[in-house]
Amino acid sequence: MNIAERKIKLVEKILHLVNDENVARFEEMLENESLKDSTVVTHSINGREISLKEYREKNERAEASYAEGKYKTSEQLKEKFKSK
Secondary structure, three states, rough: OHHHHHHHHHHHHHHHHOHHHHHHHHHHHHHHHHHHHOOOOEOOOOEEEEEEHHHHHHHHHHHHHOOOOOOOHHHHHHHHOOOO
16 A cells, blocks of 8 residues: 555544544644654753754764763763863
8 A cells, every 4th residue: 555545544534533532632643743853852051952853863872972982981080180
């Protein structure tokens, strides 16, 4: 079944929804899906907004760096600043 056929079937199912609560839940689900990646979830220390998509990408890069051993322990950081 191609995408056009799937969309038609989806529209048909939506048209058969008779319960107002189900329609509201479907509307909420669509709204949440459209906002998911663009929703601001935090801010940088400079006040720049960071979207959920950007936050997830940064987290994935951080996990990859950690897996590659690119990190310093708290003891290493303490030693670095003791000597200065």
